[in-house]
Amino acid sequence: AAWNDRYYNPNAGHMIDGGWCTDTPDPDIQLWLMYYSKIGLVTGANDPELDAVLLKERNAPTIEIRRKVLQTEALPLIAQKMPNLVLFNSRMLHAMTGKLKGVSITAASQVDFTKASIG
Numbered sequence: 001a002a003w004n005d006r007y008y009n010p011n012a013g014h015m016i017d018g019g020w021c022t023d024t025p026d027p028d029i030q031l032w033l034m035y036y037s038k039i040g041l042v043t044g045a046n047d048p049e050l051d052a053v054l055l056k057e058r059n060a061p062t063i064e065i066r067r068k069v070l071q072t073e074a075l076p077l078i079a080q081k082m083p084n085l086v087l088f089n090s091r092m093l094h095a096m097t098g099k100l101k102g103v104s105i106t107a108a109s110q111v112d113f114t115k116a117s118i119g
Helices: 002-007 028-035 048-058 063-079
Strands: none
Touching: 028 048, 028 063, 048 063
């Protein structure tokens, strides 16, 4: 309960390590949880302009347009308007045997075993 009281309070402090990370590289998982007015769990976001740009990004017809909206509109607007930003995702430790090949770990800590093999 104490963790929830602090974590979901935008005025609780200057920096927090939330201790979790997403299961997907899709940016909406974090952006919507943090900055969409109807959710805004950690930031208390309530801004129609942010909502509009997040909806524009989500509804983009191609991945290229979505990327451009994220890079040139959504992320700059979030940085301008919000008092707190996601800096990184972290995990405590990743370890594997040297015999395991083809495993990739993303910057957001997702582990992809689809091309994994023991050799």
